[in-house]
Amino acid sequence: MFEVLELNAGYQFRNRFVHAVRNVSFKVEQDDFFGIAGESGCGKTTLVLASLGLLKKPGKVMSGRVLVEGLNLLALSNDELKKVRWKKVSLVTQSSMNSLNPVMKVKDQMADVLIRNHGFSKSDAYELVKEKLKLVGITPDRMESYPHQLSGGMRQRVVIAMALLLSPRVIFMDEPTTALDVVVQRSILQQIEELKKKEHFSIVFITHDISLLFELATKIAIMYAGEFVEVGEATLVYSRPLHPYTKGLIEALPSISKDLEKYKSIPGRPPDLTLKIEGCPFRERCSFAFERCRVEKPELRFVNGRWVACHLY
């Protein structure tokens, strides 16, 4: 349904290029909850923006294709892109709830998109808006509110409703609940799961909160230094992680249900993405690294039911 093929993207500054997304490919199928996990600077946000054709200067897509029902998004013109966006694929970001127009009522903002870009009539637009807001649990009386009158959780629900307006097949969510308290976050995530079952869309969920993804996602991809290092079914990756980075992350996460004596952090820092990386990008922090890791870059191989990029396998 949504496929990214060998995407390379980054940011072009005066004398250097930050290669943030390095040859990433993935496929999103019907009813998938695809999680992309990674820490700050791994390139996940760039990946999302590039996949949706939203990367602005100094961001640049170097190569690759993004296929949505056969069409290559990256080859479309701006006008054609506008038609595809929101209809086939939409996006919810962390800052969305703060990017709502403060001087427009919530329902007006939502209807505006429909009327102006998609040729809806006023009455049809407001009908649809009401329907979608109900789906996310916002009652008709709250539709008349201005953004500042709503709590953070409610504003994020509005943004999710906006993403659902034209019933897209795939919704990207980039850290949608990170700025919210844990209880609100949980209720919104529950809502998202219910909606997914009802409306049958797939989700691509990007976050640094890996425990959340292990809990919710069906498929998960661990991203490091611009690349996917492990991709597979979430429960499998969690119970039997193969890549040393995945192992390290799991060992670093204080668990709420287990009673482990000690958690370990991963020493070192991610590599500089302006440089070409020789060999495996994780080798400097990897306790299992050996000679081959320094010279040859590991490619993604299918091992034990998932894809791993590591010379140990």
Next chain:
Amino acid sequence: MSSVLKVIGLKKEFTIRKGFKTLTLKALRGVDLELNENEIVSVVGESGCGKTTLLRVLARLYEPTAGKISLFGEELPRRLNRKEELKFRKLVQMVFQDPFASLNPTKRVSYLLKRPLKIHRIENEDQIMKNVLEDVELTPPESFLEKFPHELSGGQRQRVVFARAIITKPRIILADEPTSMLDVSIKSGILNLMLKLKEEHGISFLHVTHDLAAAKYISNRIVVMYAGLIVEEGEAKEIVNRPMHPYTMLLREAAPDPEKSSSTTLVDVGEPPSLIDPPLGCPFEPRCKYAKAECKEPVQMRKVDGRKVRCVLY
């Protein structure tokens, strides 16, 4: 275990102006808390519960509206002269959430570490700075002294913040969400650092966090706050594995847990009450599925099984 810090009936109110009206925000509504030697107590709660205000009042950044604070058994007066204040600041230090914002971006690490030494007239600066950098595992220390904050990673910055906090050999560190802005792979490093400082330097921590799992990992005890009050207090693992107060149960349910096989449904779309005119009774009553009529009256803390709970169910 001797008491290092004791708080009785602490209240803090802020006056805010909305248009022409002056309103009172009751951020802390009567908090009793005790911190002992060699202990880490985590204060857990969501935004607006008062946990950050509690730390700031204890750090003497805000003046309390009411209540008593005792340090090593001696009650602290409201006003301290310069000498007494310096003595306090030597013993009680604070670590903040944003490692970048807590370091002056125009100063080098050496300056940041020297200042507390100069203020408290501690000699042998160079050696102490090096020791302290080694204590927080920033080695070799020499390579870090001349750096600016923006030249360090998030984890390294937070270690510098801790280095600065321990340089006066304090007995208490007030830590305000020290790991919430750090990456997953770095978080446990800082949590482990706090454990190490407790063991090796005998420092007690009052650790504010919204991350229940982190609290469970490093704390001896956990205190749960809601709407300006403490609603439950007890031994860390006990509180997380067997929560008693309905709000604690909610927090436990809501926390991300990879071990969960199925998503249990949280039936809760409520919000904490406004602290401008908070209800007289139990603050959680509007959202509580066990609520009874008596919950509308003020509820006191009860002692049950070594735990303290503010709930009529016990």
Next chain:
Amino acid sequence: MWKIGLGIILFFVFIAVFAPYLAKYPPNRTVSLPYQPPSRQHWLGTDRLGRDIMSQVIHGSRLSLIIGVSTGLLMTLIAATMGMTAGYFGGVLDRILSTLMDIFLVIPGIPLMIVISSYVRVKGPLVVILVIALTSWGSGARVIRSQVLSLKNREFVMASKVAGESDLHIIFFEILPNMLSLVASIFFSSVLFAIIGEASLSFLGLSDVSRITWGTMLYWAQNANALLNGMWYWVFAPGLCIVLLGTSFALLSFSIDEITNPRLRMR
């Protein structure tokens, strides 16, 4: 951008410092017939007393620069002191100082300067400096106050307090270094304002018109109806200098952030 500004300023400073060597004639001496048009000897002709206009322009740079910069410095000093005190200490002190700032902001600057200058018996560069500085520090103070208010609640300031730093230390060594670009920007804008202010006051005859500044030259040019009499160069030369110098400070004011912020410097 700031390189152009700096270049122009250095150019004028050079001229001011070496004025006696660069000017052909002493600016105050009658060296020829009055109202001479531009010639090989007098590039810009002569004024009503037969003094060389070109030499006047060159020498005029001295006082214009000195008055402009001194006033700018004084204005910035007052604004910073008032703004930082009000912003940091808050409470009653803030209310008093803010009211003071507002008063000076509301009263229109140039008319106030005109009124004060007309009353003051003594005339001279010092008076001009004081009059401009004491009436126009308001907006700078307000801006500094706002910045201090926002910096005050930043975590590194709280961290300093918790470390036991004294208020004075926090103001000067923690908050001020983070405001350098703002203060520098205010300084440059103040100099710009002062240059224009001095020119305006002199043009209206409210400064000591026996001294030579670009402003006083404009006064005398106006007095002699220079434009009507075809002596446009008499107005154009000092006018252009005023504009150039003013613009150069404006350019510096715009580009100051890059210079003082160590983070941006690294890039």
